[in-house]
Amino acid sequence: MLTERQELILKTIMKDFTQTHEPVGSKTVMMQLPIKYSSATIRNEMAVLEEQGLIEKTHSSSGRVPSSEGYRYYLDNLVEPLQLPDSVYDKIVYQLDRPFHQVNEIVQEAAKILSDLTNYTAFAEGPETHSVTVTGFRIVPLSNRQVMAILVTSDGNVQNQVYTLPHNIHGDEVEKAVRMINDKLVGKNLKEITPSLLKTLSTSDLAGEHSSELLELVEDVIKDAASEQMYVDGQINLLNNATDNVKNIRSLYELVGHNDLISDLMNLSKSNEEDNFPVQVRLGSELPNELLKDYSLLTAEYSVGSHGKGTIALLGPTNMPYSQMIGLLEYFRNELAKKLLDYYGKFQ
Incomplete structure (x- = not known):
C-alpha cells in the first residue's frame, strides 16, 4: 500500500491527466495539492510511484501519466463518485419521463441517453x-x-x-397452430416453453403434414421474446479514441456491433464483482480483445424487483474522468429501475 501522501499525489496526477490528457509534472502537482510540499518532496514521491509501476514517463516529456497498474490502484482504492451538475440529472429525468409502449423502448432510450451525455459508446441490456x-x-x-x-x-x-x-400449406393448419398456442401456452412463463415442451405439444395437438415447419416458426418467436435485448448507441464515438490504422478502426467498429462479444464483456464484469461496488470498471488490459487495450468498460446492474436485473455500460477511453462516469452510472441505474418499475406497475 502507498502512504497517504503518495496516494494524494497519485490521485492528483490522475485527476489532472483525465482532464487535460497531458503528462503531469511535479510543478503542476505541487500547485494542485491541498497540502503544501516542496517540489523536491513531490519529485521524490513521484519517483517512488514510478518505481512501483503506478506512473510512467512518456517520450521526452518530464511529466508522468498513470500506468495500467496506476489506474487499477486508483479505481480500487481512491476513486470517489462525483456528483454531477443538476442539469445532467434534469436531462435524464426529462428524457425518461415520457410515455413508452414497451420495455425495449425504455432500454433502448437508456443507451441513447448515456451515449449523448458522455460521448462514449453506451450499452443497455433489458431485465431478465x-x-x-x-x-x-x-x-x-x-x-x-x-x-x-x-x-x-x-x-x-x-x-x-x-x-x-412451405408450399401447399393449408389455412386450417395455420389456424390450428394458433389455437394450440393460445390454448396451451398462454399464461406460461417464457422460460418454461422449451423445445421439448413444444415438441410434446406438437405431437399431441398439432398433427399434420407441415407441423414441424409451424413448430419451428413458434420456437423462433418464443426464443427471440425470451432473449435479453441488448441495445448499443454511440458506436461512432469509439473512433474518437482509435488509432490512425484503418484496419483497426474497421475491426473496432465491427467489434461493437457483435452482440455476443458485448454480452461476454458485460458478463465478465458482473462475474468479478467485489465488495458490492455498484459500478465495475475493467481496463483495456483486463478485457479479452487487443482492440480494446486503450479503452475501459464500466458496467452497472440495475434491479427491477421480481422482474429481474438488467445492465447498463459505457465503453470509453482509458483516460476518461472516472469519478464523473461512476457517479453518472450510479444515478442512472436507479432512475432506470424506477422508470421500469413504474412501467411494470401498469400491468399488475
Missing part, C-alpha cells in the same frame, strides 16, 4: 424475462406464402417476425 408470460399469439397473412407471427407478453412487449411458409 423470468416472470414474463405469454398473453397472446397470432399469425397474420401478408402475401402469397408470407405471414407475420405476433407474440404478446405480459410486460406489454410485442414480438413479431415475418416468415415464408
Whole structure:
C-alpha cells in the first residue's frame, strides 16, 4: 500500500491527466495539492510511484501519466463518485419521463441517453424475462406464402417476425397452430416453453403434414421474446479514441456491433464483482480483445424487483474522468429501475 501522501499525489496526477490528457509534472502537482510540499518532496514521491509501476514517463516529456497498474490502484482504492451538475440529472429525468409502449423502448432510450451525455459508446441490456408470460399469439397473412407471427407478453412487449411458409400449406393448419398456442401456452412463463415442451405439444395437438415447419416458426418467436435485448448507441464515438490504422478502426467498429462479444464483456464484469461496488470498471488490459487495450468498460446492474436485473455500460477511453462516469452510472441505474418499475406497475 502507498502512504497517504503518495496516494494524494497519485490521485492528483490522475485527476489532472483525465482532464487535460497531458503528462503531469511535479510543478503542476505541487500547485494542485491541498497540502503544501516542496517540489523536491513531490519529485521524490513521484519517483517512488514510478518505481512501483503506478506512473510512467512518456517520450521526452518530464511529466508522468498513470500506468495500467496506476489506474487499477486508483479505481480500487481512491476513486470517489462525483456528483454531477443538476442539469445532467434534469436531462435524464426529462428524457425518461415520457410515455413508452414497451420495455425495449425504455432500454433502448437508456443507451441513447448515456451515449449523448458522455460521448462514449453506451450499452443497455433489458431485465431478465423470468416472470414474463405469454398473453397472446397470432399469425397474420401478408402475401402469397408470407405471414407475420405476433407474440404478446405480459410486460406489454410485442414480438413479431415475418416468415415464408412451405408450399401447399393449408389455412386450417395455420389456424390450428394458433389455437394450440393460445390454448396451451398462454399464461406460461417464457422460460418454461422449451423445445421439448413444444415438441410434446406438437405431437399431441398439432398433427399434420407441415407441423414441424409451424413448430419451428413458434420456437423462433418464443426464443427471440425470451432473449435479453441488448441495445448499443454511440458506436461512432469509439473512433474518437482509435488509432490512425484503418484496419483497426474497421475491426473496432465491427467489434461493437457483435452482440455476443458485448454480452461476454458485460458478463465478465458482473462475474468479478467485489465488495458490492455498484459500478465495475475493467481496463483495456483486463478485457479479452487487443482492440480494446486503450479503452475501459464500466458496467452497472440495475434491479427491477421480481422482474429481474438488467445492465447498463459505457465503453470509453482509458483516460476518461472516472469519478464523473461512476457517479453518472450510479444515478442512472436507479432512475432506470424506477422508470421500469413504474412501467411494470401498469400491468399488475
